[in-house]
Amino acid sequence: MNAVILAADGVNVAQNVAFGIIAAVMIFAALNVVTTKNVVHAALWLVVVLSGVAAQYILAAAEFVAISQVLVYIGAVMVLFLFGIMLTRAQIGKETDLNNKNWALGIPVALAMLGLLAWVILDAFGDDVLPDSGPLPTVALSDQYLGIYLVPFLAISFVLLAAAIGAIVLARKD
Amino acid sequence: MLAAEALELSSGWFLENAWLTGLIPVIGFAIILFFGKKLPMKGAEVGLASMAGSLVIAVGAGVQWMQRTNSADKQGEEAVGLIQAFGRTLPSAAEGETKAFIAPVTTTWVWWQNSGLEFGIGSAVDGLAILILALVAFIALLVMVFSVDYVRDDRRYTHFFAAITLFAGGMLIMVMAENMVQLILGWEIMGLTSFMLIGHWWEEEANSRAALKAFFTVRVGDVGLLVGTAIIFFGANQWAVDNLDSNGFNIAAIQAWALSGEANTQFLLWGAVALFIAAIGKSGQFPLHTWLPDAMAGPTPVSSLLHSSTMVVAGVFLVARIYPVFWEGFNIGTGGLSFIAIIGAITIVIAALLAFVQDDIKKVLAYSTVSQLGYMMLGLGTGAWLPAVFHIFTHAFFKCALFLCAGSVSHSGSHHSFDMKKDMGGLRKKMPVTFAAWCVSTLALTGVFPFAGFWSKDEIIDNVGANGYTFLMWVALGGAALTAMYMTRATYLTFFGEPRGAAAGLGHDDAHGEEHEMELISVGAPEPRSLGAAANAHADDGHGDGHDGPGGHAEHAGPHESGKLILVPIVILAFFAIFAGFANPTPLASRFGEGVELLKKYVEPRATAVVTEEFLGSGPGEMVVLVDGVAYAPAASGLGVPAAESGEEGAKKSGCGFDAPEAGTVCFFPGVSHAEPTFAKILLSLVVVAIGYALAIGFCVLFYGRRDPRLVGLTERNKALRGGFLFLKNKYYLDHLYENVIVRAVAHPIAKTAYWINQRVIDATVDNVGVGTRKAGVWVYDNIDQKLVDGAVNGSGWAASEAGHAMQPTQSGRISQYGALLFGAATVFAIVLVILNVS
């Protein structure tokens, strides 16, 4: 990991610092998500992670995606999670054995995967520098959506419809 | 170098078709066998006709042979004259002695050939063969005539004639054989028919035992025949192929090979020994003589034909025929003591001694036959070829006559009994013709001048002495005395004295009651089980048919003379017993010239070397006269009749049989010497015979007639005499030796071994194979079936189930595990891909 952080020419220091702080926070929060013994705490830490992701989107000059992230994920999905936790009588407070029996198996798998991905990334994009362009206008996005990716856009709407109906069907008491 | 001039030897239809003599009786046999029972005379007429036919051909062949010899001799004399005309001189000894070799007339038909070896069947007749052919045919014919009445009403009349006809055919086949294979064929036919005929009344066990004994004893000798033939074949074949375009079975080739000087002495010696063993067996020489007396169990015609005149001389004939083999093998010409002579001499004496203690008249005659065969062998063994053959000729007549007389006596005089002591005596008045014939034949047998036996037997004795075997000559003379003595005893017991038993006309039952007493002297005698002793018991000759006959013998009030059919053959034979001797009266030759010696001229083969085809016309030199494709070379070349005759004792003998023949010539017969009979020697033998007669007549009168108390019961009182008597009575314990010691020692272990092999080896093998198979099956089941095959099957199932069980944890139903697997596998594959793409 030779060039994770700055110190070369033309490097936007502020951007890197901001990135680094947010990345640290995100990783710490993600770790807590998967290790905390309190389900509600896990959900809250997930909120932190999601927020961090949104911040990263802004740093990556993708404001529309960031806003969407905040709106959808944090606003809807996390609420849904919390409702789900509530409805499944999760224990309030600490709860033992939130890990299953073979939790130790996950460590090497995760590490292997991390190692693999890291190596691949570094090998492929090791020295690529992100261009210093400004954020894309939302028009560009909508051009894509209603242009090339129109069919997937419509398909997405169907998926959301099906998901909504499906959720209702599944969850009703009959 | 030889020059040649072709001459012609006369032949004739009878000579060339002499093979018919053997064929006709065989065809007759077949006809009798198939049609005999339906014929009016029940097959006898076919037998008589076939024998008559053979006789006619044999006599015709004889006449033509004499013509052939005469013409050859005449032309030979002219040729000698030619030689002399050419200015060459012959050695004085050879003058007038050179005789042409008369080749046998050969007619053969090849019946099989194999790798260059041709086997022929047919006839090869020369003087010896024709003599025996005619003799056999004649005697067989007479015996058949005799049998027509003698075995009338027999239970197997037809088969009797069939067997006798076949026998005659067999002997004739043997006599005229051109090669050893045919000789063996005839020999074996004779053995077979002998067995059939001896055991003609096989319902009585003693008879079948005697037949078996005869067959087996002769068989022991036949091994020698086969071995000897094989040895001679292997010795002679190559030489015969090279020199005579023949093979090692051809008798003429064997004769030539033996005298060629190129023959391997070992082959000659052992071939001669083996062949002589065959002769010992067939001709009843010591030590295989034991079967002959027991063979008297057969009907009297059989005894008279087979076992006195014809079959038993087959061995003598064999020796005489292949004489060169024995001459060379045993070195007879050089004066050494030969095996044949020794056996012959022993046989003469022991048989003669045994004849003294026999009560059965046929057994006396049987032992007499054995003894006379010993004379013939003695003669052959000492180089007296012609006297021995002459003795065959005369012996056949008087011995057959004696047997037929015995048959006549038993048939009409002693009520089918042959026991002299019990049922005979004083028959000379009741049966005069038989008595006369008997007496004449006895005189002939003992060698009284001028009957037949005198000429032949004394010739043998004379030649034995002249060839240097003085001791054997005295043995032969002693035998002559013994012959006179036992024949006198037999004559006295049968025809003189007071009639006893059946001869006295005693009733049927009384006679039979005494007959069946078994006379066994048991001092260590063998068990009655043995063949010998059982045959000693009265072999019931014709006893059965006596009861089978329709009219029975009720009209037999007592002894009487026999019928015409029985007497006529006897008389004819007695006639020949008187005059047959004049066929070769050597003592008269000095008076009347050599022409009287008919047998010497016509029967004895000439000892002249014969030129084989290849060497003719080679150029001037010695004059050779070709005679019918074969020739003789005069004595000028050193070949021919040996220079030394009796009277020139010191001269070296040369010629055929002593020297190897010159290249290009072969010898067929050795130069046997002929003794000059002197009056002194003749007188000596006559005196010896006379002494024998005197002693015997005196003893008989004293012992049997007057029952002199000094003599009666002598053997009871005197231990030594008793021992000797018992020794003789038990036939020197030879039967005991053969059966109980030798046979048992050989057969018993063989039987035990065979049984052991059967149980331990063969059965054990079979059992063990079974057990082994069973055990193998069990093992296979346990190991292969259960463990291997089932194990494989079960194992595959187990493996599948265990594999499934092993895989089961992956299907735990837990999602986290599925997830782990999923991600883990994906990671691994990704790593693999990366590595593959990067490297």
Add this chain to the structure above:
Amino acid sequence: MLAVNFLLLAAVLFSIGVYGVIARRNAVMVLMSIELILNAVSLNLVAFSLMTGTADGQVFALYVIAIAAAEVGVGLAMVLMIYRNRRTIALDELSEMKG
């Protein structure tokens, strides 16, 4: 700023999410871990979009967000059903598919 920053960050988040899927017992926790993964993927896409300067990556990221939302909705509905039937959502005990 280097591109690998975003990508590495996304990889880390992804790995943590994988660990969470494997290690967590509660079904809802597992869904949360899946959200982590999805977010990591979105971050990746946006970073690619930034690297290439096109909008495709962002479009995809929006799609992922939408799908994630639908998926969480249906997923939680299923978890609720399971909870109703089994009174537990501990994945350890939900091994009917065992075999």
